[in-house]
Amino acid sequence: MEITLDKHSANQASVKITLNEADYQPKVDAKVKEYARKANIKGFRPGKAPIAMVKKLYGTSVLVDEINGLLSSSLNDYLKSQTFRILGDPLPVIEDADKIDWANQKDFQFEYKIGFVDNLDINFDKSLNATSYSLEVDQATIDDAVSNLRRQYGSMTNPEESQEGDFIYGDLKEVNGDFEKTFSLPLSKVDGRSLKKFIGLKKGDIIEFDPSKSIKEDLAETVGVEEEEVEKLSGKFTFIVQNINRTEDAELNQELFDKVFGPGQVDSEEAFMEKVKAIMNDNYNREVKVFSDEKIKDTLIENVKIDLPEDFLKEWLLRANEGKVTSEQVEKEYPIYAKQLQWTIISNEIAKKNEIKAEHEEVIEKTKEMVREQFASSGMGAQLENSMDMFVDNYLQGNEGQNYMQMLTSVQNEKVLAHVKENIDLTEEVISIDKFKELIEN
CATH class of the missing domain: 3.10.50.30 (Transcription elongation factor, GreA/GreB, C-terminal domain)
Structure with missing residues (x-):
C-alpha cells in the first residue's frame, strides 16, 4: 500500500491510496472461506458448496467490502498521524469510479479531497480588548410589565x-x-x-x-x-x-401575587415589584450574556484569522446533506457555518492547551439549570425538584446520546470563555434596554 499527500494550497489537499493484491487478497480469501462455511446454496448441503462457486457468487461483493474497509481504516490512521486538523470528512473523487474492473483488476488507486487548517497560533493577552455587557431594567419598563400582568390576570x-x-x-x-x-x-x-x-x-x-x-x-x-x-x-x-x-385590570393584592408567582411566594406590593424586576433583569441579562459572548467570540476569531478551505467545505456540506439542501442554500448559510466552525476550532485549541475539560457533574448541573428555566413559570417548584433527576436523565439519554454531547460541549465552551475573559482586557458596561436594542440592530 502507498499513501501520498498532495497539498494544493494552505488548506486543501488530495490523498491518493494505491492498493496492490497483497494488501487486500488475504482478507478477501478469509471472508470467502467464512461465507463458504455458512452458505446455503441450492443443490448443496449447508457449508458444502465448492469454494470456486462461492467465490463466483460472492467474490466481487466481498472484494468491494474489504477494500472499502481497508481504505477507511488506512485513510483515518494516516490523517490522524498528520499535524494539521482535518475539517469535515474526506471526499472521494468519484469521476473514475465506473472505470474500475472489479472482476479482473488487481491494483487500485483511490483519491480523496481533504480540507484542513494548519499552524494555528491562538494567543491572547491584555492587549486584546472586548466588552462584557450587563443590563439594568428601568422603572418605566417594570411598570409596563406590571400593567401587562394586571391586564393579563384581569x-x-x-x-x-x-x-x-x-x-x-x-x-x-x-x-x-x-x-x-x-x-x-x-x-x-x-x-x-x-x-x-x-x-x-x-x-x-x-x-x-x-x-x-x-x-x-x-x-x-x-x-x-x-x-x-x-x-x-x-x-x-x-x-x-x-x-x-x-x-x-386586576388589583395589586394577594390574589394577583399568588396567581402570578404561586401561593405564598410574595406577600406585599413592594415584594411583587422586586420579584418582577428580578425576573426581568434575569431574562434580559441572559440575552445580554449571549450577545456579549458572541462579541467576544468575534474578537477572538478576528484575532486568530483562521483560513478555512471555503470551496472544499461548501462541497462537503452539499454532499454530506445530499438531497436536503441546495447549492443556493449552502451559499446563503455558509457564513454562519464558517463562524461556528472557526469558534469550535479556537475553543478546542484553547481547551487543549490549557487542559480545560467539562466534568460530568458540571453537565448534570447545567442540565438542571436548563430544566428549571423551562419550568420557571409553571409554579411546579417543589414537584420539579423532586423529579429533577428523572428529567435530567431522560434529556441526557435522548437523541441517541447527542443531547449529552451537546451539553458537554456547551459546558466546555463556557469554561473556555471564562478563561479568555480572565486573560484579556475586558471592559464591563451596564446598559439600558434601548442601548441593548441599538447594539443588536448594529
Whole structure:
C-alpha cells in the first residue's frame, strides 16, 4: 500500500491510496472461506458448496467490502498521524469510479479531497480588548410589565357604553352586497381618525364605516377572513353591536401575587415589584450574556484569522446533506457555518492547551439549570425538584446520546470563555434596554 499527500494550497489537499493484491487478497480469501462455511446454496448441503462457486457468487461483493474497509481504516490512521486538523470528512473523487474492473483488476488507486487548517497560533493577552455587557431594567419598563400582568390576570366585564381599549362584539354587514361576518373588534386596531364613532356605543347600536380604512392593521386576522377575502372588506358596511367586552385590570393584592408567582411566594406590593424586576433583569441579562459572548467570540476569531478551505467545505456540506439542501442554500448559510466552525476550532485549541475539560457533574448541573428555566413559570417548584433527576436523565439519554454531547460541549465552551475573559482586557458596561436594542440592530 502507498499513501501520498498532495497539498494544493494552505488548506486543501488530495490523498491518493494505491492498493496492490497483497494488501487486500488475504482478507478477501478469509471472508470467502467464512461465507463458504455458512452458505446455503441450492443443490448443496449447508457449508458444502465448492469454494470456486462461492467465490463466483460472492467474490466481487466481498472484494468491494474489504477494500472499502481497508481504505477507511488506512485513510483515518494516516490523517490522524498528520499535524494539521482535518475539517469535515474526506471526499472521494468519484469521476473514475465506473472505470474500475472489479472482476479482473488487481491494483487500485483511490483519491480523496481533504480540507484542513494548519499552524494555528491562538494567543491572547491584555492587549486584546472586548466588552462584557450587563443590563439594568428601568422603572418605566417594570411598570409596563406590571400593567401587562394586571391586564393579563384581569376580569372580563360587559359595560353599557364602549370606550378606548374595549372589544365590541357584533355583526358586520355589507350595505350593497351579501358579505356578513360576526366577530369581536378590538378598538386598539381601529384607526385614530375613525375611533371617535366607536366610543360611547351601546348594545343594539348600529354604525356605518369602511373596514379597509377604519381598521389600521391585520384586517384579515381582525375580521377573521382569509387573505384572499380582504378585498371584499372595502366600501360601506354596517356594524350592529351585540355586546361590549372590557378587561378590568386586576388589583395589586394577594390574589394577583399568588396567581402570578404561586401561593405564598410574595406577600406585599413592594415584594411583587422586586420579584418582577428580578425576573426581568434575569431574562434580559441572559440575552445580554449571549450577545456579549458572541462579541467576544468575534474578537477572538478576528484575532486568530483562521483560513478555512471555503470551496472544499461548501462541497462537503452539499454532499454530506445530499438531497436536503441546495447549492443556493449552502451559499446563503455558509457564513454562519464558517463562524461556528472557526469558534469550535479556537475553543478546542484553547481547551487543549490549557487542559480545560467539562466534568460530568458540571453537565448534570447545567442540565438542571436548563430544566428549571423551562419550568420557571409553571409554579411546579417543589414537584420539579423532586423529579429533577428523572428529567435530567431522560434529556441526557435522548437523541441517541447527542443531547449529552451537546451539553458537554456547551459546558466546555463556557469554561473556555471564562478563561479568555480572565486573560484579556475586558471592559464591563451596564446598559439600558434601548442601548441593548441599538447594539443588536448594529
